[in-house]
Amino acid sequence: MSTLPKPRLTPDEYLDIEEAADFKSEYHAGEMFAMAGAGVNHNIIAMHIGSALDRQLRGRDCLVTGSDMRVYSPATELFTYADVSVTCGELQLFQKGRRTATLLNPTLIVEVLSPSTEAFDRGLKFEHYKSIDSVSEYLLVSSDRISATLYRRQSNGTWLLMIATTLDSSIELESCGCRLALSEMYEKVSFPEPQALIAEQQ
Secondary structure (H helix, E strand, C coil): CCCCCCCCCCHHHHHHHHHHCCCCEEEECCEEEECCCCCHHHHHHHHHHHHHHHHHCCCCCEEEECCCCEEEECCCCEEEECCEEEEECCCCECCCCCCCCEECCCCEEEEEECCCCHHHHHCHHHHHHHCCCCCCEEEEEECCCCCEEEEEECCCCCEEEEEECCCCCEEEECCCCEEEEHHHHCCCCCCCCCCCCCCCCC
């Protein structure tokens, strides 16, 4: 017995459903995907990053937004929720009249990595974000170890990669003129003890 193909949702239909829902979902190419809740470390790190950026950008023409702000990539038909984003200059919003906003022109996007989402955030999601012309930097911060990875768009279209893995390191964000210390991002974050390896008995 054949199954009928799943009906494809339009962006308008997705947004109608999303605004009435009690939980957040992403959208890509006609399909919706429910988002899982974030862990303690994830939330702590995202809050530290957002607070540090907001503090440094006071009085400047840049706005920091958190995980309730949708981001849209028109070229790839992705609606998603970045953990933190910074927009410098005037906000461009998709369908302004809606109750919840969808951002079209982020300058910096930050994702805090969880073990279940890391591969997607580093791979396919980055491909979506690359297609947004306004995005000049993409910062990935691990929640299960000390590690921050920054991708910076170059004038020739390539992306420069920078990695920091110690608490005395910092990340310089040219897109918004900010500096993030890893010691501040990881303050009050604790990691589980690694499991001891048990040698097999012969």
